[in-house]
Amino acid sequence: MTAQVQLSIQNLTKRYKTGDGVSGISLDIAHGELVTLLGPSGCGKTTVLRSVGGFLEPDSGDIQIAGKSVLHLPPEKRPTAMVFQSYNLWPHMTVYENLAFGLKIRRQSKEQIREAVDRALRLVRLPGSEKKRPGELSGGQQQRVAVARALLLEPAVLLLDEPFSALDAKLRSELREELREIQSAAKLTMMFVTHDQEEALSLSDRIIVMNRGNIEQSASPQEIYDAPQSLFVANFIGRMNMLNGTADEGCIRLNHLELSNPKELRGEVVVAVRPEDIRWNDASLPGLAAVVKQVMILGHYAEITLLTEAGLVRMFLPREESGQLSGGQSVSLTFTKLTAYSKSSI
């Protein structure tokens, strides 16, 4: 990466009495990069975010923003701004007062504040709502104001803690798009926490998948999807078929099907195949023997459930092609892409 590092977390450890927390987290975020921390609840992603924001004191490790350690600074002194999941706004203040709060503390002049607030509101597509109270706004509008308020602080790193998870699906993707636009236009450095893999895939420059307080994989969405490094990542991102096989010298065996073994695994393995990476052929051709159980049309594609020698498999096909298949039919399956994991590594 050629761009300069904006946020650097080194060996961050924070353990709670319950045993939850994170250990040995190290990551760098480049200037202008949007990085998502993705993982199931309790994986420690929020712990990392709140440590950066200053709301948690880590047990050990260091957090640097633009090269300077911020570990000893309270939240109000850190060059970060946070957007929370909900209850962002102060209901006793108008939208204008909410937005101006931070700027007033910085002793900016009235005209400066008015201008900045006006600009921020136009940016989040809520011009003219200065005099409204948060209670008069919808959930989506409130989160827009919260984003505007965070932007007004001109943070070195913008932190977002599942900001859209309380909204409905349509609004969520709308706000996601807008946020991405704002971020890339202003070259903002952002750390985004979510448990929604679809959100992470669609939004990020880079995804960091976390599990049980550790980083499982840090890579671009494309790479995370195509080459999940661990069985956990393979399971967590997208749909995946998991089949049990055995590996030896040259290849991985799934019953009669022989697959290549680039990782040179040995013994019991799990083969992970995406539903869209499965091809079917006539039963007479070589491959994994299977019987069609069910064909489900899901809009522009169809999901086919098949019973194979190695277990149940789901396959996605274009809707037109699925017409050639029906329940009870015998076919032979081959995989265009797959990843294998040693079972002992779990």
Next chain:
Amino acid sequence: MLSWYFKRLGSRKIIEFIIFALFIFFFLGPLINLALLAFSGKWQFPAALPQSWSLTWWKYVLSQPEILKSIGLSFLIAIVVTALSIIICVPAAYAFARLRFPLSRWFLFSFLLTNAFPKMGLYVAIAVLFFKVGLMNTFMGVVLIHIVNTLMYMTWIPAASFKSVHKAQEEAARDAGAGPLRVFWNVTLPMALPGIIVASIFTFLSSLDEAQGTFMVGMPDYKTMPLIMYGAVQDYPATAGAVFSILLTLPTIILLFVSRRFVSADVMSSGFTMK
């Protein structure tokens, strides 16, 4: 003509009307009676309204220096009690709402105990203590005994209000650059203010109305309005009592009217839940 009107209404409406009328009668009846009595000159039994009106007893009551003094004293005590309660209880309420410390629920619950014992027993015990430390028949003694009564309102209701301020709302303010004190002053306190105002009003009113405790520790020098009224009811005709009652109720009504924006069933009920 009226019967035609009732037929149009239907039986459900009539029952509703009767219940409403009864409610008004029981609720407002005594108050109206009191108001009439206070301004009556001559009012003999069968008449629905007084035969003559007069302000004699108002003049009498308001010309008695002892009575005027008691009104002033009552208000002074109520103001001091309210101010002290706010200073003592609001920080305590914040602590109950925000800090997790062992037995916090039991502490909160213990405030209920002062209201669970028979009041007079409690006052006698306190009076014995006050006697030892020389607080009997002092202003401070009366104020303290009033505060015993107001602890519960002043802690429970504001604690619930502080709890309703979400952590994220305070953290967002920290994030925007405000230090802890500014966050409390600009975010937490204004959001909890309705509850604090309601609790303060109840404290003020209950202090204004307190008679038993004042009687125990304040006699003979600190005679508040309710104490004078006990005497007045015995020594003067009912009309004087009515005038007194109105003088005692007036501040309540004015205060509740002024603060009706804050007083809601919501604020009240949230104050009396154990969480």
